[in-house]
Each structure stands twice: as structure tokens, then as C-alpha cells.
Amino acid sequence: xxxxxxxxxxxxxxxxxxxxxxxxxxxxxxxxxxxxxxxxxxxxxxxxxxxxxxxxxxxxxxxxxxxxxxxxxxxxxxxxxxxxxxxxxxxxxxxxxxxxxxxxxxxxxxxxxxxxxxxxxxxxxxxxxxxxxxxxxxxxxxxxxxxxxxxxxxxxxxxxxxxxxxxxxxxxxxxxxxxxxxxxxxxxxxxxxxxxxxxxxxxxxxxxxxxxxxxxxxxxxxxxxxxxxxxxxxxxxxxxxxxxxxxxxxxxxxxxxxxxxxxxxxxxxxxxxxxxxxxxxxxxxxxxxxxxxxxxxxxxxxxxxxxxxxxxxxxxxxxxxxxxxxxxxxxxxxxxxxxxxxxxxxxxxxxxxxxxxxxxxxxxxxxxxxxxxxxxxxxxxxxxxxxxxxxxxxxxxxxxxxxxxxxxxxxxxxxxxxxxxxxxxxxxxxxxxxxxxxxxxxxxxxxxxxxxxxxxxxxxxxxxxxxxxxxxxxxxxxxxxxxxxxxxxxxxxxxxxxxxxxxxxxxxxxxxxxxxxxxxxxxxxxxxxxxxxxxxxxxxxxxxxxxxxxxxxxxxxxxxxxxxxxxxxxxxxxxxxxxxxxxxxxxxxxxxxxxxxxxxxxxxxxxxxxxxxxxxxxxxxxxxxxxxxxxxxxxxxxxxxxxxxxxxxxxxxxxxxxxxxxxxxxxxxxxxxxxxxxxxxxxxxxxxxxx
Amino acid sequence: xxxxxxxxxxxxxxxxxxxxxxxxxxxxxxxxxxxxxxxxxxxxxxxxxxxxxxxxxxxxxxxxxxxxxxxxxxxxxxxxxxxxxxxxxxxxxxxxxxxxxxxxxxxxxxxxxxxxxxxxxxxxxxxxxxxxxxxxxxxxxxxxxxxxxxxxx
Numbered sequence: 001x002x003x004x005x006x007x008x009x010x011x012x013x014x015x016x017x018x019x020x021x022x023x024x025x026x027x028x029x030x031x032x033x034x035x036x037x038x039x040x041x042x043x044x045x046x047x048x049x050x051x052x053x054x055x056x057x058x059x060x061x062x063x064x065x066x067x068x069x070x071x072x073x074x075x076x077x078x079x080x081x082x083x084x085x086x087x088x089x090x091x092x093x094x095x096x097x098x099x100x101x102x103x104x105x106x107x108x109x110x111x112x113x114x115x116x117x118x119x120x121x122x123x124x125x126x127x128x129x130x131x132x133x134x135x136x137x138x139x140x141x142x143x144x145x146x147x148x149x150x151x152x153x154x155x156x157x158x159x160x161x162x163x164x165x166x167x168x169x170x171x172x173x174x175x176x177x178x179x180x181x182x183x184x185x186x187x188x189x190x191x192x193x194x195x196x197x198x199x200x201x202x203x204x205x206x207x208x209x210x211x212x213x214x215x216x217x218x219x220x221x222x223x224x225x226x227x228x229x230x231x232x233x234x235x236x237x238x239x240x241x242x243x244x245x246x247x248x249x250x251x252x253x254x255x256x257x258x259x260x261x262x263x264x265x266x267x268x269x270x271x272x273x274x275x276x277x278x279x280x281x282x283x284x285x286x287x288x289x290x291x292x293x294x295x296x297x298x299x300x301x302x303x304x305x306x307x308x309x310x311x312x313x314x315x316x317x318x319x320x321x322x323x324x325x326x327x328x329x330x331x332x333x334x335x336x337x338x339x340x341x342x343x344x345x346x347x348x349x350x351x352x353x354x355x356x357x358x359x360x361x362x363x364x365x366x367x368x369x370x371x372x373x374x375x376x377x378x379x380x381x382x383x384x385x386x387x388x389x390x391x392x393x394x395x396x397x398x399x400x401x402x403x404x405x406x407x408x409x410x411x412x413x414x415x416x417x418x419x420x421x422x423x424x425x426x427x428x429x430x431x432x433x434x435x436x437x438x439x440x441x442x443x444x445x446x447x448x449x450x451x452x453x454x455x456x457x458x459x460x461x462x463x464x465x466x467x468x469x470x471x472x473x474x475x476x477x478x479x480x481x482x483x484x485x486x487x488x489x490x491x492x493x494x495x496x497x498x499x500x501x502x503x504x505x506x507x508x509x510x511x512x513x514x515x516x517x518x519x520x521x522x523x524x525x526x527x528x529x530x531x532x533x534x535x536x537x538x539x540x541x542x543x544x545x546x547x548x549x550x551x552x553x554x555x556x557x558x559x560x561x562x563x564x565x566x567x568x569x570x571x572x573x574x575x576x577x578x579x580x581x582x583x584x585x586x587x588x589x590x591x592x593x594x595x596x597x598x599x600x601x602x603x604x605x606x607x608x609x610x611x612x613x614x615x616x617x618x619x620x621x622x623x624x625x626x627x628x629x630x631x632x633x634x635x636x637x638x639x640x641x642x643x644x645x646x647x648x649x650x651x652x653x654x655x656x657x658x659x660x661x662x663x664x665x666x667x668x669x670x671x672x673x674x675x676x677x678x679x680x681x682x683x684x685x686x687x688x689x690x691x
Numbered sequence: 692x693x694x695x696x697x698x699x700x701x702x703x704x705x706x707x708x709x710x711x712x713x714x715x716x717x718x719x720x721x722x723x724x725x726x727x728x729x730x731x732x733x734x735x736x737x738x739x740x741x742x743x744x745x746x747x748x749x750x751x752x753x754x755x756x757x758x759x760x761x762x763x764x765x766x767x768x769x770x771x772x773x774x775x776x777x778x779x780x781x782x783x784x785x786x787x788x789x790x791x792x793x794x795x796x797x798x799x800x801x802x803x804x805x806x807x808x809x810x811x812x813x814x815x816x817x818x819x820x821x822x823x824x825x826x827x828x829x830x831x832x833x834x835x836x837x838x839x840x841x842x843x844x
Binding site: 324325326327329571615616617618657658659660661662663664666667668669671672674678679680681682 | 723725726727728729730734736737738739741742743744745746748774775776777831
């Protein structure tokens, strides 16, 4: 069967699952006792296993299978999460990731996972024995299935018993598939699918895995909990095609205990859970498989909601550009149509055009948003990376991520990953001190690295701040001198900031011991080049003993911002909302002249008033003739100023575009945007108006 | 031996100018131009060309000829050179001709000064028809703008 058409879907979904595995594992590490996280991890692993097996990636499937075994024990409280387990599981994730990577690049997804597999098996065997020795034992232990009872373990028995007690209907169902059926497994799957829709399969024989692999003759039996009647269930099963027969027997307490293998014990103690003498895990494969099944059930239910947001397709970014440009053309035609409709004055035409306008605007918004990606797509791999680094350096570090939802243009996102990795590695390696040193300095044992992303003005800032030892000016200078980057007199005259920037000079490394994490003296140099190539700026601030902050400032090129559209005369401008404090109305007579500047009272103080018409030499607007004037209060840091405008148009999401290379950068103009009517409006860089 | 090239012919006043066709992206009718404040007088502003913001200059102004009102014939020629895209406002553009580079003479010395820099040469198409071939990279040279300004000022 040709699987190619499913391959990309498989890769996408695998990546999603791996990501969620990673995240949840990290979460679990924080809260090792939270079984609900284990459940989520288990589900992801299980789905991954299923997908890999379907696609024929055996190594991938077998590794996930082993992970599942371990997780299953944890989930059932038979194994406590420990350091070693985490490490092995993380290793497994890495192996899985590289396999998926290999598949992505057209490989077979083969890898030697035997060492990890045996490590996982070791964990399983080392603790609760029997559990993981997998299915074959089960096959032999109950080879007869015609009408005989499926063996239930203690746990399942109690589940069934409780269900009966709570008024659910418990059934023993036996289904036989027609002899001439070609795809028995598929039929069986349909049965399970049907059953899971109306209830819960507690235990099946043969096991679900075996059924999936067609390791059954032509019939299978199972215990089932539902609200439906047995006759109803029976007819539903029989309605599926190629089903030969279906026997549905409703069970009550008594029949249950008769059917179940453990009926002697069970009838003796109606509450089997407190039974210290009976070995709780006798025929354990059974328990495991049943729970797997139950979980699969849950996974399907929750999976429906959880998986939906991450459904993605990959689109060539150039196609998006083409789409966007076509759309702009459409919008221009739309405004033409609007004009024409105005002239023609036919109500039905006007109505149609208006509707088209609305649809056009929505379409535009969506197309614009398509290009934007939350920085989370880059950030999400960092917690794991920091954890591993910290571990290998024997440090304790928490990574706090803030503003992961900040959106950046796809092209920038693709490029910014590597520089950030460098900076983070740097923070882990050089920033946060070793634990002993931290304790000596009276700091908390665990270092904190904050990774922040936010919009500000016309830029996106990404900051990496650690609470480590900070940068020692003298050490940097000494090193720079030694490497011949600065001379002594130059160094003495430098400000702290300038000294810090030496870190980014080529061929500079302060690490006493060269580690493989950072410290080859190339990292920060490369970071700076890369960020500069994105027309960004990187800067450092530091307090000795308190910590260091690397700040990466990226231009908002192509990104979408919220802006206030305003009108001055016949011209429209956009002012980024981020630089606006508020809008207001003032009377002309409130304006004071102070030392050649115009000021207006604002709150308890006076702020300078600037006329946009004057600044931009707008000819067709004379605000002096107005009695009242609209103002926009803008800020740059703590400083405020007010801009007079003629009218507010409204708030809108706009795309920042370059003015083109030909135009030199113009003071007060940050770029341009294309309005819904196809017109270009300039974006005001209000920072330029405040000194 | 000269090479055959295709040339877009446009007019400023009575004079005919030519730009090699592969430098020209499109020729557009006049469209709304958004004024950009604080720039040179001949920079008319920016237009939205199918989603791309492109600066537009009035070629008359660029060459120091008095600017004219826009008519039905007025066109914006979008050229791209030196990795820049710029629109030229011209009086009309309605011809594409084949030229042999052999018939392009170097610019007449008499013109002299900065203006001659914009010219790649003059092509004599017929007895009474001369075509001024533009040197695009000079026309788009921004240092030149500054120089021009200082000379004019």
C-alpha cells in the first residue's frame, strides 16, 4: 500500500506529539506525582506508536511501545517517577525525534534503539517485574475463547462490579466475524469503535493489540460497560457488515463472578481492593492491555479536542505572498466597485458591493494573519534544552517563558531560533553560577532564566535574563586586551555597555574552561551577525552579582500591529497603538506657549503639543481654525507628548511594509501599510517626535 | 557587433526616452499616490502596486524639467534596478521598439554636467526621431540626489 500520501500527515502529527511529550515530561518533572500528566503523556505515546506501526516504522513503534510500558506502570502507581526514569524517557524522546527527523528527510526512520529499549525494559523489570513481558504469555494462558470466560484481574473485576453497583449495564460480548472477511482487523476495529462510542471496553480477548495485528481467528470476546440495552448493542453490532454473529450477555453481580476467573476470591471479599495477601499483579499483561484500551478510549475522546488546534498544513511562504498580492488587487477593484455603485445608485448593486467589501476585509485579515506565527514555535523547544544543559552542567535552572504568544513574521521566526539558542546556552553556561556558588552568594539554589517576548513600538523584543553572577567588566576588559581586541587606553575610556558589547566581538570567549556548551568564542559573534542581518539589534545590560540581560530587538517588518488610523487633511496615517496612551479633545484656548514650545495641561503636568500637520507639512488642513482639536497622547518610555490630528478613523490591524529601498529613512515615518481600500497610509514612528 | 534590444519608449514633453525592457516591470496608469512628507520635491510618494509599496518619482522633476499636470496619457513605469523598485511618472508610454545597440551614440558632450550622467546614449531611430537612453542606475543613484541638491541649493 502506498503510504506516501499519509507521510506528511504522519510527520506533522508525530512532531506535534513529540512536542507535547516533551512539554508534558517537563511538566511531570515539576510535579512527579501528577498522574493526570502521565495520562496525557501515555496517550501521546500510544497514538504515536499506533501511527508509527501503521506507517511501518517498526523501530519507532517498538521504542514508543517500551516507553508506554514504563509509563503504564507509573500511571498505575506501580512505579514512582525517578531521575533515572526521566533521563531514559528523555533519551527515548530524543531518539524518536531523530527518527522522525530522518523520516522527514526521506529516510526509513531506522535507528539502533536497542540500548534505550533495554534501558526501558530494565526500568520495567527492575521494579514491578512481570508487567512488561508483553503479550505472548497472554496468548498461551488463555487460548480457548469459545464461550469461555475471559480472565479478569482484580482491578477489572472491581471496575465491573462497581459499574453494576452504580447501575451501569455490564455485558459480556462475543463477536464472530465472517469466515470470508478480508480485513478482520478492520472489522474488529469497527466493532471497537462502535462500542467505544456508547461505553467502555474493560477487557477484551484477544487483546486489542493482537486484534489490531490480526492475531485472532475470527471471533473475539470482551467485557463492556454501557448504558444501552444488551439487545440494542447486539443489533448495532450485527448492523456492521461482515459480522457473522454477536452474542451479548448482560451480566449482574452473580453472573459476573461466575464468569470471571477470580470469582472465588471476589465473592469472598466484595471489596477486592483491600487484599494485601493476594498478589495484586498476577496475570498482569491483562491489566495492562485493558487499561491501554480504556486509555485509547479516553485518548479518542480528548484527542478530538486537543489535537484539533494543531492541525496544520504546510504552505510555501511564496504562495502566501502571491495570495496576499492577489488579494490586494482584489481590494483595489473592490474600492472601484464601491465608487461605481455610488454613482449608479442601484440598491441591489450597492448591497452586493457592501457584502463583498465585508467578505474582502475578512479575507484580508485572514491572509495577513497566515504569515504570522507565535514565537512559541521557536520557544517551545527551549525548556527541554535548558533542562538538559543545566543537568549536564549540574546546575539547577528554571526557565520562565513569558509572551510566547507574541507573533512574529514567519521569515523572522525561521531565522531567530539559532541566535536564541546561543544566547540561552550562554545564559545557562556563563550566566547562572554553579549551585555551590549560588548558595555561597546567598541566592536561591535554583537559578532562573527568563525568556520574554513582547511588542513595543515598532519592534519585537526578545529578552533573555538570568539571575546569575552578572558580567564582570574587568574580566572582559582583561580578556579583550589579551586577545588584542582593544588597547588599554581604549578599554579604560569605555562605558560598561561598550565593554559588554565586547562579548560580541569575533574571537572572544570568557569561559575559563572551554565547555562544549558554549565558550568557543564564536557563539555571540555569530549571534550578533545573525541578528544584524535581520536588521535587529542585540544589547546587554548587567549588574554584577545580580544577573545579565540580553535584549534582542527585532524590527516589526511584515508583522501585523494594531494601529490607530487618523486623518489629517486628505491624508491618512497609522499610529501604532503601542505608543499611544490615550486620545482626547482639547480646546484651542488650553494651549500655552512656553519658551517657544506649545504645551497643554495633561493630568497634573504639562506636555508638549505637536501638530502633525506642521510636522508633515500637510497643506489642506488648518487646525488653527478649529475650536477644539483632537489629540493623541503618545509616549516614549516615560516621556509624553501630544499630537494634534484632524480626526480619528478607528483602530485596525495593519501590516507594516517598507517604503522601498529608494527612499531614505524619513524621520517620523516607520513604514507604510495598505489600507482596506488599497490606499497606502504611512505609519508614524512617534518615538521620533520625543527626544 | 551590436545586440538587438527591446526598448520601452516614453515621453517627457516632446522628448522621447528609452528604457531597456528587461528593467521595466510594468507600466501602470496613474493611481492614487500617498504623499511622503519630508522628502525631495520630485519624490511624489508611494503607491500600492499589488500589495507592494513602491516609491514614485516624477521624472520631469528628477531631470529638472517643470512638472506637468497629469493627463489620461500619464503613466507610471515601474522599473527595477540596483535591487530597488521605483515608479517613474512620465507623460506617456506607448511604444516598444527594437534597437540595435550599434545605433546608440554616447551622450553628446555639449549637454555636460550632471544631466549627462543620466544618459546612456542617444539612439537615432530615424532622421527626425532621437531616443534618449536612460542610465537607470544613475537615475536611481541616491548619492546623486544629495549632490544635485547641493548644486541646486
